Amino acid sequence: MxxxxxxxxxxxxxxxxxxxxxxxxxxxxxxxxxxxxxxxxxxxxxxxxxxxxxxxxxxxxxxxxxxxxxxxxxxxxxxxxxxxxxxxxxxxxxxxxxxxxxxxxxxxxxxxxxxxxxxxxxxxxxxxxxxxxxxxxxxxxxxxxxxxxxxxxxxxxxxxxxxxxxxxxxxxxxxxxxxxxxxxxxxxxxxxxxxxxxxxxxxxxxxxxxxxxxxxxxxxxxxxxxxxxxxxxxxxxxxxxxxxxxxxxxxxxxxxxxxxxxxxxxxxxxxxxxxxxxxxxxxxxxxxxxxxxxxxxxxxxxxxxxxxxxxxxxxxxxxxxxxxxxxxxxxxxxxxxxxxxxxxxxxxxxxxxxxxxxxxxxxxxxxxxxxxxxxxxxxxxxxxxxIYASKPVEPYADGNLYYTRSKSGKIIYALQLGATEEVKLPAMISIKLNGEVKRVSLLGSAQKLTWKKDNGGITISIPAALQANSGAKQAAVFKIELK
The missing domain is CATH 3.20.20.80 (Glycosidases)
Incomplete structure (x- = not known):
């Protein structure tokens, strides 16, 4: 070194x-x-x-x-x-x-x-x-x-x-x-x-x-x-x-x-x-x-x-x-x-x-x-x-979004990097994935999230309150549980 x-x-x-x-x-x-x-x-x-x-x-x-x-x-x-x-x-x-x-x-x-x-x-x-x-x-x-x-x-x-x-x-x-x-x-x-x-x-x-x-x-x-x-x-x-x-x-x-x-x-x-x-x-x-x-x-x-x-x-x-x-x-x-x-x-x-x-x-x-x-x-x-015990999953990254998955393959994580220390979330986030989605959540938040299917994955709707103050720093992590 x-x-x-x-x-x-x-x-x-x-x-x-x-x-x-x-x-x-x-x-x-x-x-x-x-x-x-x-x-x-x-x-x-x-x-x-x-x-x-x-x-x-x-x-x-x-x-x-x-x-x-x-x-x-x-x-x-x-x-x-x-x-x-x-x-x-x-x-x-x-x-x-x-x-x-x-x-x-x-x-x-x-x-x-x-x-x-x-x-x-x-x-x-x-x-x-x-x-x-x-x-x-x-x-x-x-x-x-x-x-x-x-x-x-x-x-x-x-x-x-x-x-x-x-x-x-x-x-x-x-x-x-x-x-x-x-x-x-x-x-x-x-x-x-x-x-x-x-x-x-x-x-x-x-x-x-x-x-x-x-x-x-x-x-x-x-x-x-x-x-x-x-x-x-x-x-x-x-x-x-x-x-x-x-x-x-x-x-x-x-x-x-x-x-x-x-x-x-x-x-x-x-x-x-x-x-x-x-x-x-x-x-x-x-x-x-x-x-x-x-x-x-x-x-x-x-x-x-x-x-x-x-x-x-x-x-x-x-x-x-x-x-x-x-x-x-x-x-x-x-x-x-x-x-x-x-x-x-x-x-x-x-x-x-x-x-x-x-x-x-x-x-x-x-x-x-x-x-x-x-x-x-x-x-x-x-x-x-x-992070721990995770595996890479396609598409690996998409702009400021980075992906990992659980070992079982039943959970996909989408990690949105912030442009500054405080992460500002947009009104909609498109996640690329395969499989039927059972639940979507933002780690560290109790706010319920809704989503809809689109070509190649889902689009998550971010409530106005979360857009204004997600509480996330450095990177916000969306947890997508699959059926």
């Missing part, structure tokens, strides 16, 4: 969120999907698709500088890799200062129960936490490196809550959230990935693994051991969310994708072995090996974008609440209306929304994030039945 973003439209006809004026790296959706063969994984995947709304958190020592997570130490000339500040003139000085952030990381306001309460109130059902990003700083008590939050060099290591991954997982799991571990396959701190003998050239391994197999095997062992720690020492884990898609077998590289063309070496870390170990310890575990199509990408993860149409396989849009994945002072947060309408569009196309909030260096969220979650929760309490 990286970068600062704003609303744009991609040439691929998807609604997307770019990164300010910086060049955006698009995480292209894998062109091929391989459904899991394991019945336990199949069952869990179906259950995950019913959850619809999850929380993502990018957090690490970088929050102290308020810079993009990890990417400023990557020696690439991209918009999201720019170095700023007093150490930026020299790459080596910058990296030394960046890694020195370990010695000042002391998030004393860390309280995961506060996050759980806010996320639950907003209607979120699962959490994905960055146990380690590309910079290699481990937010868990790994035995594989001292570059971690629980090392004595880190001030917070003296706190009983120092193993923040365990604290977060336990707190969310206690309130019936699904728990997921984000884990970066590349590790720019590891001497077996960026070997100090050579300078790093880009995001990739800086030596040829085929020429130095012992060093690469050390890195494979290191990666396996860290994931094994997460799969055995942190309770029940539902999702292993792997980032850094350039660490992959070279035979899987797609030369039509620009960032994949930069992968010169085979970076195979033996995913079959890792997945087998992980599922032995966590039966039914969903594995998300991002952008590496095949049996270890159980669902795809379009980043900062929403596919224009429903996809034929499971997917999740991971999108920031603010402009950045990681904490930035004074970040601009999307409005409650924007977020709810984004969720509706995603769910109407059969996807899940994984909404990211970056904790600050003190260990808490920006107050604006709590306000947004409170507003989302108010809407979900009334209208959540149109």
């Amino acid at each position: 990286k970068g600062i973003i704003k609303l744009t439209v991609l040439a691929c006809c998807a609604m997307a969120l770019g990164r300010g004026n910086a060049l955006a790296q698009v995480h292209e959706i894998s062109k091929k999907y391989q459904a899991p063969a394991d019945p336990q994984v199949q069952k869990k995947l179906a259950e995950w698709q019913d959850l619809k709304f999850g929380l993502f958190m990018h957090w690490g020592t970088y929050s102290q500088w308020g810079v993009v997570e990890s990417w400023s130490i990557c020696p690439e000339d991209e918009g999201w890799t720019q170095r700023k500040g007093p150490h930026s003139a020299s790459y080596n000085d910058y990296v030394q200062a960046y890694e020195g952030l370990q010695k000042t990381f002391d998030p004393q306001k860390f309280d995961p129960t506060k996050w759980v309460k806010a996320a639950k109130s907003a209607g979120m059902k699962y959490v994905i936490f960055t146990t380690k990003h590309h910079d290699g700083f481990s937010m868990f008590d790994t035995k594989q490196t001292d570059y971690k939050i629980t090392d004595p060099k880190t001030p917070f290591s003296k706190d009983p809550r120092a193993n923040v991954t365990k604290e977060i997982f336990n707190a969310f799991r206690k309130d019936n959230f699904w728990v997921g571990a984000y884990f970066s396959k590349p590790d720019w701190h590891s001497p077996d990935y960026w070997w100090p003998y050579f300078p790093p050239k880009d995001r990739n391994v800086n030596y040829d693994p085929a020429k130095y197999p012992e060093r690469w095997n050390n890195f494979k062992r290191f990666t396996y051991n860290q994931i094994q720690e997460l799969m055995t020492g942190y309770g029940k884990v539902d999702i292993l969310w792997l980032d850094g898609g350039w660490v992959r077998p070279h035979k899987t590289v797609d030369p039509n994708i620009s960032w994949q063309r930069g992968i010169k070496f085979d970076q195979d870390i033996d995913m079959p072995k890792i997945a087998a170990m992980a599922r032995q310890n966590q039966p039914g575990l969903l594995v998300v090996d991002r952008t590496v199509a095949g049996e270890y990408e159980n669902y795809t993860t379009p980043e900062q974008e929403v596919p224009e149409k429903p996809l034929s396989y499971p997917w999740e849009s991971c999108i920031t609440m603010g402009n950045s994945w990681s904490y930035v002072p004074g970040d601009h947060y999307k409005s409650t209306t924007e977020i709810i309408q984004l969720l509706i569009k995603i769910v109407s196309r059969g996807g899940n929304l994984l909404m990211n909030i970056g904790p600050g260096p003190d260990g808490d969220w920006d107050p604006e994030a709590y306000k947004r979650l409170e507003g989302i929760g108010q809407w979900m309490k009334i209208n959540g039945e149109s």
Whole structure:
């Protein structure tokens, strides 16, 4: 994950969120999907698709500088890799200062129960936490490196809550959230990935693994051991969310994708072995090996974008609440209306929304994030039945109307987006659907509604009182029960 973003439209006809004026790296959706063969994984995947709304958190020592997570130490000339500040003139000085952030990381306001309460109130059902990003700083008590939050060099290591991954997982799991571990396959701190003998050239391994197999095997062992720690020492884990898609077998590289063309070496870390170990310890575990199509990408993860149409396989849009994945002072947060309408569009196309909030260096969220979650929760309490466990249904969308249906197919929901926070309803609304209608209602309202059949569906008459004051915010949801 990286970068600062704003609303744009991609040439691929998807609604997307770019990164300010910086060049955006698009995480292209894998062109091929391989459904899991394991019945336990199949069952869990179906259950995950019913959850619809999850929380993502990018957090690490970088929050102290308020810079993009990890990417400023990557020696690439991209918009999201720019170095700023007093150490930026020299790459080596910058990296030394960046890694020195370990010695000042002391998030004393860390309280995961506060996050759980806010996320639950907003209607979120699962959490994905960055146990380690590309910079290699481990937010868990790994035995594989001292570059971690629980090392004595880190001030917070003296706190009983120092193993923040365990604290977060336990707190969310206690309130019936699904728990997921984000884990970066590349590790720019590891001497077996960026070997100090050579300078790093880009995001990739800086030596040829085929020429130095012992060093690469050390890195494979290191990666396996860290994931094994997460799969055995942190309770029940539902999702292993792997980032850094350039660490992959070279035979899987797609030369039509620009960032994949930069992968010169085979970076195979033996995913079959890792997945087998992980599922032995966590039966039914969903594995998300991002952008590496095949049996270890159980669902795809379009980043900062929403596919224009429903996809034929499971997917999740991971999108920031603010402009950045990681904490930035004074970040601009999307409005409650924007977020709810984004969720509706995603769910109407059969996807899940994984909404990211970056904790600050003190260990808490920006107050604006709590306000947004409170507003989302108010809407979900009334209208959540149109979101959870729903399925897409044609015509999916018609102007400002978006459609979902219940699993049984006996209920159709038509979600009318408001042009502003307050939804103004017209005198008549045409709903496209098939089937005989038994009852029509507006969620959150006791007002009786009448309708008549027309070509391709029904037309609902909206009483004058409801037109003047529907009480609906962000989106009004019509529930159409079929005979």
